[in-house]
Amino acid sequence: MMASPAVRMFWRLEGLFCVYKPPGVHWKLVRDNIETTLLKGLNAAPSGPLPKEVRFLPDPESDTGATKGLTLSAASVPVLSKHPLVTGPEFQHIKVGVGHRLDAFSSGVLVLAVGNSNKILNNFCRTRVTRDYTLEGEFGTATDDFSYRGKVVERSTYGHVTQDNLDRVLAMLQGANQKALLMYSNVDMRSQEAYEMAAQGLLGPEGKSEPVLTGLRCVHFQPPNFTLEVQCLNETQKYLRKVVHEIGLELRSTAVCKGVRRTRDGPFTLQDALTRNHWTASDVMQAIRKYHSSKKTKKYSHTKTVDAAPEENTMTDSQQNETCDETAVGVIK
Amino acid sequence: MFCYSDFTAKHLATEAKEDKDIEELSRAVDVAYKSPLMPIRDAVPVTESQISLDLDAATEFSALEEISDEEAVRIFVPSAMPPASLSLRDYVDQSETLSKLVQLGVNLWKLEQRPNVGSMLLRLNFNTDVAPRLLFLKEIGVDDSHFGNIITRNPFILTESLENLQARVNYLKSKKFSSETVASMVSRAPYLLNFSVKRLDNRLGFFQQQLNLSASNLRNIVARLPRLLCGSLEPIKENLKVCEIEFGFKENEIQHIVLSVPKVLAANKRKLTQIFDLLHNTMEVPHHLIVKFPQVLNSKYLRIRERHLFLEYLGKAQYDPNLPNYISLDRLVSLPDEAFCTELALATLEDFHLFQKTL
Numbered sequence: 001m002m003a004s005p006a007v008r009m010f011w012r013l014e015g016l017f018c019v020y021k022p023p024g025v026h027w028k029l030v031r032d033n034i035e036t037t038l039l040k041g042l043n044a045a046p047s048g049p050l051p052k053e054v055r056f057l058p059d060p061e062s063d064t065g066a067t068k069g070l071t072l073s074a075a076s077v078p079v080l081s082k083h084p085l086v087t088g089p090e091f092q093h094i095k096v097g098v099g100h101r102l103d104a105f106s107s108g109v110l111v112l113a114v115g116n117s118n119k120i121l122n123n124f125c126r127t128r129v130t131r132d133y134t135l136e137g138e139f140g141t142a143t144d145d146f147s148y149r150g151k152v153v154e155r156s157t158y159g160h161v162t163q164d165n166l167d168r169v170l171a172m173l174q175g176a177n178q179k180a181l182l183m184y185s186n187v188d189m190r191s192q193e194a195y196e197m198a199a200q201g202l203l204g205p206e207g208k209s210e211p212v213l214t215g216l217r218c219v220h221f222q223p224p225n226f227t228l229e230v231q232c233l234n235e236t237q238k239y240l241r242k243v244v245h246e247i248g249l250e251l252r253s254t255a256v257c258k259g260v261r262r263t264r265d266g267p268f269t270l271q272d273a274l275t276r277n278h279w280t281a282s283d284v285m286q287a288i289r290k291y292h293s294s295k296k297t298k299k300y301s302h303t304k305t306v307d308a309a310p311e312e313n314t315m316t317d318s319q320q321n322e323t324c325d326e327t328a329v330g331v332i333k
Numbered sequence: 334m335f336c337y338s339d340f341t342a343k344h345l346a347t348e349a350k351e352d353k354d355i356e357e358l359s360r361a362v363d364v365a366y367k368s369p370l371m372p373i374r375d376a377v378p379v380t381e382s383q384i385s386l387d388l389d390a391a392t393e394f395s396a397l398e399e400i401s402d403e404e405a406v407r408i409f410v411p412s413a414m415p416p417a418s419l420s421l422r423d424y425v426d427q428s429e430t431l432s433k434l435v436q437l438g439v440n441l442w443k444l445e446q447r448p449n450v451g452s453m454l455l456r457l458n459f460n461t462d463v464a465p466r467l468l469f470l471k472e473i474g475v476d477d478s479h480f481g482n483i484i485t486r487n488p489f490i491l492t493e494s495l496e497n498l499q500a501r502v503n504y505l506k507s508k509k510f511s512s513e514t515v516a517s518m519v520s521r522a523p524y525l526l527n528f529s530v531k532r533l534d535n536r537l538g539f540f541q542q543q544l545n546l547s548a549s550n551l552r553n554i555v556a557r558l559p560r561l562l563c564g565s566l567e568p569i570k571e572n573l574k575v576c577e578i579e580f581g582f583k584e585n586e587i588q589h590i591v592l593s594v595p596k597v598l599a600a601n602k603r604k605l606t607q608i609f610d611l612l613h614n615t616m617e618v619p620h621h622l623i624v625k626f627p628q629v630l631n632s633k634y635l636r637i638r639e640r641h642l643f644l645e646y647l648g649k650a651q652y653d654p655n656l657p658n659y660i661s662l663d664r665l666v667s668l669p670d671e672a673f674c675t676e677l678a679l680a681t682l683e684d685f686h687l688f689q690k691t692l
Contacts, residue, residue: 020690022689024635080432081426082422083425083435086421086425086441088443089442261691261692273690275689275690276635
């Protein structure tokens with residue numbers, strides 16, 4: 001039995017793809033929007049002709065109505081119970097799964113999967129992939145929820161803050177996080193095993209743990225504004241805003257977070273993310289095709305961590321194949 | 334499929350009030366149609382054990398045995414229709430009403446989700462219930478192709494009495510709505526004719542009083558957005574209050590906005606406030622400019638925000654008509670993405686997409 005064109009289009013939607021979530025929008029709305037547009041694309045595929053069945057209909061001339069007097073003639077009539085207006089559209093609901101979530105305040109790369117690829121998405125979420133963020137901060141204020149929309153709790157001066165101070169604080173934070181990383185990896189630091197794992201970049205927490213920043217540096221400093229670039233594991237966006245707040249405190253000033261933007265989630269970068277006007281079925285299919293072909297070219301192993309420590313200038317295979325443009329701030333110069 | 338017992342047919346006779354002819358015809362049809370498939374006896378479940386046990390019985394009544402016409406008619410075959418079902422598709426083929434409705438383009442699947450509508454449609458008789466109302470709609474000028482849409486959105490138009498429908502149309506005509514306008518209003522707001530004359534009168538009076546409009550302006554607005562007469566008045570009152578108090582528009586400004594974009598009355602209050610906040614506080618557009626281009630209040634918040642930030646990044650966000658390099662608000666929201674990029678922002682579409690990913 002031939003599958004209808006809608007079902008064949010659904011098979012082509014198997015795979016992971018990422019979209020760019022705009023700030024101020026709940027991730028559920030994004031997911032629902034994608035589901036609606038995909039359903040529209042799937043149900044727009046033309047359905048085949050209605051199946052016909054042979055029925056005996058009365059001849060138009062006979063009008064007596066008596067059973068015995070009716071003359072019946074065979075006619076092939078379409079079966080209306082299979083008409084799309086009666087059965088409904090072929091696809092009424094598809095499961096669209098979301099990878100690592102983004103809260104409403106943040107924006108950035110959000111990985112999604114359709115239908116059967118949700119299993120792949122589950123595996124992806126459980127692997128130890130790092131994520132890249134860009135944090136915009138501003139000195140001078142402190143709020144209760146660490147973002148510029150919250151209630152102001154404290155104000156302070158920031159004239160004494162220099163780039164040097166900031167870099168020193170960041171280095172200290174990074175050191176603390178490295179220690180946490182080593183601690184969570186549950187390996188005796190004095191063993192050969194630890195050395196080998198560190199050489200391969202396999203050190204890190206398995207499963208859920210506290211958020212760990214594997215990389216942290218300042219890319220732009222113009223008081224009162226500054227921009228940080230972070231690579232992290234197991235984070236939440238609120239934790240990242242808290243990091244900005246704590247940096248302000250360490251510098252004996254205050255800081256508030258103006259924006260959290262995820263630029264990379266595992267192998268998915270800003271370049272692959274689909275913007276709002278590209279959330280149609282055909283664009284999604286193209287993105288999934290690109291994902292499948294890129295999976296074939298790179299050596300993508302699920303056990304290896306896919307990240308690059310900021311102090312080294314090495315890029316793993318996965319990132320080598322992604323050409324970074326000026327907006328993907330994860331560029332290692 | 335084969336497990337209907339005798340009493341189901343009796344249920345059918347009482348429940349589905351269809352034409353006697355059709356019921357008998359379907360029974361006769363089933364006789365003729367089903368005979369090649371299975372030995373016709375009382376319809377008992379043909380389970381495997383029974384087949385093996387009844388092998389002797391089966392040889393008695395072979396399907397190819399010739400029987401007289403009287404005996405053929407006396408053989409009882411239950412119809413394929415179940416006595417109760419969650420979906421109308423079990424009844425569509427046998428019901429003349431439902432088949433004709435599907436041929437008109439009515440979306441039965443959507444209607445059967447609503448409670449009780451499916452049973453109501455089944456009970457209708459096409460010739461006495463549906464056809465006169467369709468003819469009535471045709472008389473007032475509604476196009477045939479709209480019938481499906483109208484019935485899908487308002488199936489209760491088929492149960493409203495013809496005198497009431499005629500009275501309401503007469504009332505609208507007495508308020509000097511032309512017949513084409515009435516026809517277009519009914520096609521676009523199918524619930525219109527289900528409301529009593531008194532309610533329609535109340536609504537029109539409310540709009541005339543609140544907005545201080547002349548009769549012809551009121552007709553204009555109602556003709557363009559007929560669902561204003563159908564929904565509840567509370568959200569509209571709230572929107573008007575918001576425009577007056579929160580936004581600070583004067584009465585003549587509100588009149589002008591509503592005349593050009595009646596949808597503002599029925600818009601979501603929270604979204605309207607969000608857009609106005611963006612326009613007035615972030616983009617610093619003064620009141621008189623918003624009144625001059627009221628369609629910005631109707632567009633999407635994210636669209637305005639992204640385009641404004643792009644123009645700001647390029648240094649072109651200038652909305653004051655007195656200064657050079659002025660960007661008009663209506664072009665800002667109405668142009669499609671490509672035209673916006675090339676004409677207003679003087680950049681490429683790719684640049685705009687890259688910029689969108691930096692927000």
